[in-house]
Amino acid sequence: MDVKEPPNVTAEDCGLPAALEAMGERWSFMILRAAFNRIYHFEEFQAKLGIARNILANRLARLVDHGILMRQPLLEDRRKIEYRLTEKGMALLPTMIALRQWGEQWGSGVPSTRVLVDKKDHRPIRPVTIRAHDDRVLGAMDLCWRQAEEIAPLGAARDAEVTEKAA
Amino acid sequence: MDVKEPPNVTAEDCGLPAALEAMGERWSFMILRAAFNRIYHFEEFQAKLGIARNILANRLARLVDHGILMRQPLLEDRRKIEYRLTEKGMALLPTMIALRQWGEQWGSGVPSTRVLVDKKDHRPIRPVTIRAHDDRVLGAMDLCWRQAEEIAPLGAARDAEVTEKAA
Numbered sequence: 001m002d003v004k005e006p007p008n009v010t011a012e013d014c015g016l017p018a019a020l021e022a023m024g025e026r027w028s029f030m031i032l033r034a035a036f037n038r039i040y041h042f043e044e045f046q047a048k049l050g051i052a053r054n055i056l057a058n059r060l061a062r063l064v065d066h067g068i069l070m071r072q073p074l075l076e077d078r079r080k081i082e083y084r085l086t087e088k089g090m091a092l093l094p095t096m097i098a099l100r101q102w103g104e105q106w107g108s109g110v111p112s113t114r115v116l117v118d119k120k121d122h123r124p125i126r127p128v129t130i131r132a133h134d135d136r137v138l139g140a141m142d143l144c145w146r147q148a149e150e151i152a153p154l155g156a157a158r159d160a161e162v163t164e165k166a167a
Numbered sequence: 168m169d170v171k172e173p174p175n176v177t178a179e180d181c182g183l184p185a186a187l188e189a190m191g192e193r194w195s196f197m198i199l200r201a202a203f204n205r206i207y208h209f210e211e212f213q214a215k216l217g218i219a220r221n222i223l224a225n226r227l228a229r230l231v232d233h234g235i236l237m238r239q240p241l242l243e244d245r246r247k248i249e250y251r252l253t254e255k256g257m258a259l260l261p262t263m264i265a266l267r268q269w270g271e272q273w274g275s276g277v278p279s280t281r282v283l284v285d286k287k288d289h290r291p292i293r294p295v296t297i298r299a300h301d302d303r304v305l306g307a308m309d310l311c312w313r314q315a316e317e318i319a320p321l322g323a324a325r326d327a328e329v330t331e332k333a334a
Contacts, residue, residue, distance in 0.1 A: 014200070014267060014270075014279050014281070015266075015267040015268060015269065015270025015271030015272070015274050015279055016196060016197070016200055016263065016266060016267040016270055017197070017270070018270040018271075018274025019266045019267065019269050019270030019274060020193045020196055020197070020266075020270075021274075022274075023266065024192065024193030024196060025191065025192070025193065026187045026191030026192065029183065029187055029191060030183070030184070030187070033181070033183055036307065067273075088273045090306075090307050091269055091272065091273060092269055093297065093306075093307050094265045094269075094294075094295045094296055094297055095262060095265040095266045095269055095295075096183065097297055098261045098262040098265050098295065099182075099183060099186045099187075099190065099262045100181060100182040100183040100186065101182060102182065102186050102258055102259055102261075102262055103181075103182025103183055103184070103185040103186030103187075104182030104185075105182070105258065106234075106255045106258060107182050107185025107186060107188070107189075112181050112182055112315065113314060113315050113316075114181070114312045114313070114314060114315065115312065115313050115314070115315050115318055116310050116311075116312060117310070117311060117312070117313045117318075118299040118300070118303075118305060118309060118310065119308075119309050119310060119311045120299070120309065121299075121300075122311075122313060123299065123300045124300065124318060125297055125298060125299060125300070125305060125310070126298040126299070126300060126302070127261075128261045128262075128265065128295060128296075128297065128298075129261055129295075129298075130260065130261055130264055130292055130295060131292060131293040131295075131296075132285040132287070132288075132290065132292060132293070133285070133288075133290045133291065133292070133293060135293070135302070136285075138285060138292060139257075139260075140203065140257050140260050141286075142285060142286050142287065143283050143284070143285065143286060143292070144283075144284060144286045144289075145281045145282065145283060145284070146281065146282050146284045146289060146291075147280060147281060147282070148279065148280050148281065148282050149280075151282055151284075151291060
């Protein structure tokens with residue numbers, strides 16, 4: 001990744017620290033993975049992950065506090081609580097899949113026995129990549145930073161030429 | 168994400184635990200972010216991240232052990248060490264950007280002051296998404312699992328019909 005100005009990222013001007021506040025911890029990802037795989041109950045998480053009960057309780061509460069999971073009492077038995085992904089939690093899927101794919105490619109060397117496929121045609125998904133506005137795949141060397149205020153909001157420009165330059 | 172069979176993911180058959188072994192920790196991501204932003208020296212990491220020196224030393228050593236960073240003595244002064252991203256470390260960029268974008272969209276609500284753009288035309292990159300083999304954007308509900316052995320290696324199928332079913 002290239003920098004135009006000398007790097008001066010602080011905790012405030014990047015989404016990463018905010019994301020790590022919620023997700024900067026191994027168990028959070030493992031709990032999320034289980035939630036994506038339709039694990040909803042405390043006991044199921046516990047059995048699945050082999051995690052200590054107090055740590056699991058703590059991590060579930062944190063994920064709920066961060067709005068990533070929501071607690072939902074079952075209608076049939078309101079003493080039973082389900083943990084369900086919120087829209088915010090669902091939005092972590094590209095990150096989770098990118099990390100999983102990286103682990104597959106660069107990790108232990110043991111290929112995953114289960115493959116994520118498109119439900120429609122059962123063909124494996126692509127590697128998660130960085131894309132330009134016109135969908136070209138970009139690498140680290142194709143990127144640089146701009147100040148947000150240099151980038152005109154969409155629709156603010158009056159004609160295509162200006163839009164082209166500003167957006 | 169849908170499951171065809173009852174979920175039975177173990178630590179061995181998914182890249183995520185392997186990835187979290189290296190990256191399941193807040194500082195690892197912050198160090199990587201700094202490395203992508205051309206921070207190379209221990210003192211620079213320390214000043215940038217405000218991290219305790221012993222923790223920084225520990226995390227850098229772990230990232231080197233995992234082949235994500237490499238230690239490189241400077242030619243001019245071999246007592247000085249640079250930490251440089253390896254190819255394996257570079258490959259974490261889609262994950263980092265996906266996590267950053269998620270933090271921007273769902274995090275503190277404070278928009279990032281710096282925007283990642285394509286160096287070629289200075290237009291912001293797209294949100295990182297999950298793509299089908301033909302580049303359609305997929306959501307969590309469009310995905311399911313298949314066993315790796317059900318998926319024929321590319322080119323193994325004899326005709327288009329078989330390829331369609333198997334791939």
